[in-house]
Structure formats: structure tokens, C-alpha cells
Amino acid sequence: MTGVADQMTTDVVIVGGGSAGSLLAARLSENPARSVLLIEAGEEPSDPDIWTPAAWPALQGRAFDWDYLTEPQAGTHGRVHHWARGKVIGGSSCLHAMGYMRGHPEDYQAWVGATGDARWSWEALLPVFGAIEGRPDSSGPMPIYMPDEEVSPLTRAFIETGVSLGLPRLPHHNDGRMVGVTPNALNIRDGRRVTVAEAWLTPEVRARKNLCILTGTRARRLVMDGNRVNRIEGVGPQGPIEIVADQIVLCAGALESPALLMRSGIGPRDVLKAASVDCLIDMPGIGRNLQDHLLGAGNLYATRKPLPASRLQHSESMAYMRAGDFTAAGQPEIVVGCGVAPIVSECFDAPEPGTAYSLLFGVTHPTSRGSLRISGPNLGDRLIIDPAYLQTEHDRAMFRSALEAARTIGHADRLAEWRDRELAPGPLGSKAEIDAFIAKAVITHHHPSGTLRMGKDDHAVVDPDLRLKPLDNLHVVDASVIPSLTAGPIHAAVLAIAESFARTVTSDE
DSSP: OEEETTEEEEEEEEEOOSHHHHHHHHHHTTSTTSOEEEEOSSBOOOOGGGGOGGGGGGGTTSTTBOOEEBOOBGGGTTBOOEEOOBOBTTGGGGTSOOBOOOOOHHHHHHHHHHHOOGGGSHHHHHHHHHHHEEETTEEOSEEOBOOSTTSOHHHHHHHHHHHHTTOOBOSOSOSSOOSEEEEOOBSEETTEEOOHHHHHSOHHHHTOTTEEEEOSOEEEEEEEETTEEEEEEEEETTEEEEEEEEEEEEOSHHHHHHHHHHHTTEEOHHHHHHTTOOOSEEOTTTTOSBBOOEEEEEEEEEESSOOOOOSSOSEEEEEEEBTTBTTOOSSOOEEEEEESSOOOOTTSOOOOTTSEEEEEEEESSOOOOBEEEESSSSTTSOEEEEOOTTOSHHHHHHHHHHHHHHHHHHTSGGGTTTEEEEEESOOOOSHHHHHHHHHHHEEEOSOOBOTTOBOSSTTOSBOTTOBBTTOSSEEEOSGGGOSSOOSSOSHHHHHHHHHHHHHHHHHTO
């Protein structure tokens, strides 16, 4: 790796030091003959609350959160949603709720259908997950902790209630049988959050002479020469910087990776024209297919007795199920979560902690698809984010089923020792009343994805190898390439995408 004050040359540059970027920086720099440069807009994590599991909701809006804003959403009572994304080494693994769920095998079969490539199947990814995960039977860098004694007594009652209604009691959510109920697996060790940067960018890795990490550095534009990226123009702590690399890997996430491409003149011609950017490569699929999970935060219950605070991260158990049937097996359609706190959207007033709890409810595979576009050519120009929440009848119907399932659990006899009364939603009559309540209750589950989806069709942005189709030396390795959501939190899937890509690179050497 060589460089002067305003220019650097490297074999591989990784744009974005979040979950995928941190993992890849460690994996690709294992070869001492390959120079690797990782650039990250944020700094190293320093806020002590990052490592306190129960503090995670309070991290949103701090200096290391991009804190994006969506457009007002017609499907959610006209609300603007805050999208927390990590602006820090380790990315959103420093912000999220630490839940780790691989997903369901059929989730990945959809990826195979989209790409025509079996490497994205559940079976092919099993050894990849095994290499990631630190468990009693595997020694990967990321600890997968299954809580026992730390689980709230309310959560134990929630799990027993689910079983009494017909849900299987699972050992965990990661063996392919997601339908059922169990405590959530968490990225926690010895009571502390473990970020991806801690897991992969260890002191030994950071000491490698062929790895350089630049913080406070943001890519502004990719400069192309034919079918290759010639250089990256960016801004660092000392001002403008140019990076010349043989290979470019975008790991900036489902929002910033497509935004960088669009600022570089790669994207939908009409979007670029409206943003005053010359269109160099017309790719209508860039910024489309935006997906996110929502959770209803409004099925609220007053307690009969004081509820101790969560010793974990408030949302301690998820019950995945088919809609309308607690006993049916297969790919989950809806989820109900046990919130050991009064978790509500901004449309409702939360009672005092210890006096109420929430049953969160959501849809595992929403069919609504939104979009992302830039508003101008500069880094300071805002992103126009429209997730198109609840725009399909499928999603609205599934949310009704999810609310019904939450209330069935909430009113069951097994929770009588904790339940004093239901505080919300209260009586709901017509379908319109139910939908109106859901529109006010839903909040983001923090899983934006899909904006540079991989696929074999003409409209897909990257191929199954994760290469941006028109360019030879640019790959995208982050949540933006996901063609369709997995059933639960997507962090495990993002890590699997990064590890799978790393294996492809190293196997070619």
C-alpha cells in the first residue's frame, strides 16, 4: 500500500466499516501479499453505552447514528420514521438489539430462485454460518449467546404461553425450525455486547502491515475508465483524498452503497437527472426493491405486580408462526415478541417502566417495496427514502393476523399472573379500525435491504458473485444485495454474505 497526503494506492479498498466491511477487512487481509484499505465515515466506537445491552434503545440519535429520515408514510398514519444506522467502525452492530437469527431455509431458497446459484441456499450457507458463530460446537469469532438465568420471569411465562397454544418450544431459532418460541440468541459475551469490529478486527488483525483503516473518511464519487473503476474521490480528515485500487468492495449498506453509485452517475436515468447528476450507466434497478421489517409496538398490558427490568436487551423472546394457526409448521409468516418494558411507538404514551409490558407483532415477509434516491450530487444532499410501508393488502392482512396472535397470547391464562389489564389497543371493531391502530403502532425493525439486489434477471443490479454487472472490478457486499428479507433480524444473513464472498475471493487465489 502506498500513498501521499491526498492519494493512496491499494490492492483492495473496502468502502464502509460496518458489519460486512469489518469482517471483510479481516478476512481479505489474511493474505499478506494483498494490501487492504478500509475506509469508514465514522470513528472508532467509544461511547460506553454501546457495550451495555439494555442501553441499546438510547443509542439512537447519538453522534455515531446516521439517523436517516424516511418520507412521510401513508401506510403508517403519515409518519416520518427515524432509521438508525451505525456511523462507526462496526456499523450497526454497535446500535442494534443484538438478536442473531439465521432465518428459515425457504428464505434462502428464494435467493437461489432469484440468482440461479445454489451457493445462496441454506445447505450451502450452513458451513458459512458455522465459521461465523461462536457456540459450544463451533469456534467462530461472533459469540452466539443463549440466555437462561438472565431471562425475565415475564419472558418465561410468555414462552410457556406460546407452548400452551401449540407452538413448539425450540432450543433456539437457528437450526432451520423457526416456527416456535424460545429466548432470543444474542451477540453478547459476559454481559456485554460484542460488535463485529471487536469480533473480527482484533488487535492482532489491526497490527497487520497490509491492513490500513481510515476513519472519518467518506467516498464521494467513483471515477470510471471504461468498464472499470479508476479511482475513488473522497473526503478525509485532512480534506480531499483519492484512492486508486485494483478492486473496490462497497460495504456502505442498503442506503449509502446505492447513494454512492448514484452520485457517481450509475443509476436510474430519471433519478440522476432530477438530482443534477450526469447518467454514465443507466441502471433502473439501483435504489429500487427497498425492504424493511416493521414491528407493531402498541399491544400494551399493565402488570399485576412490579416487573423487574430486563437484564438483557428488553426484547427477550420471539414467537414465530404461521398466520392464524399456532400449530402449523413451515416458513413463518408472522412474529410476536415479548417486550419486558412498555415499548410503544411515538403515537402512544408509554407507562412507567416496571408497570407495563408490550407484545410486539410483525410480518416476516412483507411484499411492500419502496425506493431510495439521491436529491443532489453532493455528500450533504439528503437521501429520499420511501419504504412504502404497508402498501400491499398482503402486508395489511398479515399485520391483522399478527395483532390477533399477540392479543391471543396476551389474554391467555398462562400470563394471568402478570396481566392486570390490556392498555392498548382496547376494543377494535371494523377492519378499518384495526388497520388504523396498526398504522399508528408500527415502528421499524431496523432491517433496510434490497436496494442493489442480486439476481440473474436483467433488472438485478449485481450478479450472483456480487459484482456490479456493468463493471469488472466493483463488488457490493452488504444488505443492499439481499433480494428478499429473511424471516427475522438480517444481521446473520449480512455476515453470511460477507463470509461467503471472502471464501470466494480466497478460493480463487
